[in-house]
Amino acid sequence: MATVVTAVESVLEARGIEKSYRRGVWPVARRQDVLRGVDLALRPGEVVGLVGENGSGKSTLMKILVGALRPDAGTVAVSGRLGYCPQEPVFYERLTCDEHFELFGRAYKMSAEDERRSRRNLYAALGFERYAGTRADQLSGGTLAKLNLGLALLGDPEVLLLDEPYAGFDWDTYLKFWDLVAGRRQAGRSVLIISHFVTDEGRFDRIVQLRDGRAGPR
């Protein structure tokens, strides 16, 4: 069972999350339980890893936490803004990096100045300012991943949920990513990261493992 803290202390708290999918078509349809009552809480300044086997429900849980998917049962409470970086980069193909940041700046209700400042910092931190005017459909996989992550970080959210964010990063960018995460921890921001890398273990404050549809400490 994951550590459950009180709502006052946690910035994100999920209780009793259940989700099942229907497989096949009638009359041979059957339900497959993916999540069977997941409890999870994130405290301010905490960097938590979410691990589990393929198909264990990590991405499903994350989609429920951000509100992209409705759970069959359970509740999610978030205090503050929430940033989300999906596993598959999601973009408007023919818009440039700058144009994506402008759109998401509106979504986060940032002022024009704040959005531009944050955008500049992210370009510098992840090293892709030279692609500012390049369309998304002309970016390499690694730069797309940087834009994907940058859009989640733009609004400086209190809670950041990242679904395998560094696939496609080179070593240098990978290290820059962890510098960013460390900076967020210091600023009291919380980060939940789905990860497969054993080498990342030491970088997390704690690791939550999904097994048999439930969350527990690793």
Place this chain on the structure above:
Amino acid sequence: MTSALFVRRFLADYARNPVNPLVLVLVPVVFVVVAAGSMADAARLLGGTGPSVETAAAGWAAGFLSAIAMYFQLRGSREADRRLVLAGLPAGRLVVARMVTGLVLVALASAAALTALALRTGIDDPWRVGAGTIMFAVVYLAIGALTGVLVRNAVNGTVLILFIWILDVFFGPALGSPDRLSTRWFPTHFTTLWMVDLPSRHGGRLGDLGWALAWTLGALVLAGLVVTGTTRVVRGRRGHGGPFRTALRMGLRDYRRNPVLWALLIGVPVVFIWLSKVITAPGTMTLSLVDHGRAMDFTFWLPDMHAGTMTPIAIAALAALAGLFVVLDARAGDGRLILAGFGVRALLAARLGVVAAAALLVTAASLAVTAMVFDARQWVVYAAGNLLLALTYGLLGVCLGPIFGRVSGVLIAFLVPFLDLGIAQSPMLRAEPPAWARLLPGYGADRVLLDGGLTATFDQWGPLLLALGWLVALGLIGARLFRTSP
């Protein structure tokens, strides 16, 4: 008066550019005095009338002079004009000064051209020829202004103006046949015909003079907008604009960067509309229509009307595809934007705004091709009916996308307009649509546009209401699907 001072300075700038005094003398002498006679001979061979060429040459000369003068006025002035505004000059005064300068240049160019004409042949109808020459100059003033802000290089700008002018003059109605439909969208088509007193017979209710004045007024407005645009400066810190405006701006940008859009926009109208004119066999057909409140059978010469009935099929297919792809291309990104906090209503309104812009674009492109091969009895009603159809099918595409996805959606987006407008509503298959065809989305708008295209008065209020009902219903369904689709 600050504006008067600026007008004087701008005119001094005009006079000090050696190109301007040179062309002010050279162009009227070459076109009106020297070449007009030979061009009149050439026109007779091409099916035109000789004397009309000699008169129209004054308009051509004035137009060219005016365009070149305005081009050099605006070509390099943008930064200087903005600096003036930043220094404290009210932008309105600068716009007024530029526009007054432009009108003085119009007067100068017209006077030079008319003087040359008076010296060569005399002017039989001074008021008509004088007014026509000024209208030429105003239309080309806008062309010069627009070129001035788009093309900085003087050689390229001059060549572009020359190219437009050559197309307009040598393929226009004075050198060719006055009743040719294909050149009706040339900037001075109607001005030329009115100026030389040759009725086009395709001016509709507005008439040749009405169209000429519409072009002139439109050109003045365009020139004003262009000049205003060159003086625009950013005061203080510029914000994003609202979420709707940002999403609409980005949506339009994303849409216009799609190369398939431009290929379809040219290809579909040409294939559906222009080719239908080319391949239609001679013959007559009868349609049941309502005119002056009375239902009656009308018999039409098929080659004259077939293209006009193909236009709605082209428009519906293009609009349905536009609606489909606007929503599908943006769906994943929109989902993420909404999760990030973007308002669903603002985003939905922006997507529908892009679809509406696309409907307007496909209607304009298709009508431009249609105007070359079909003459509607009531152009405004015909165009409005087609736009209504485009909006209806654009929204249908919005609904088809989330239900059928990309591949199936494309097939259905082509199939439904074909079945609805090409089969069920088709005037080629029966005198009026069968009862079941009234249930289809294209019925109302198609009756409206046929009424506009083929009869003298508008009588289709019932079908118009039905079409508007479809618009509302499809809008509501589209909005529902937008909110609920993953």
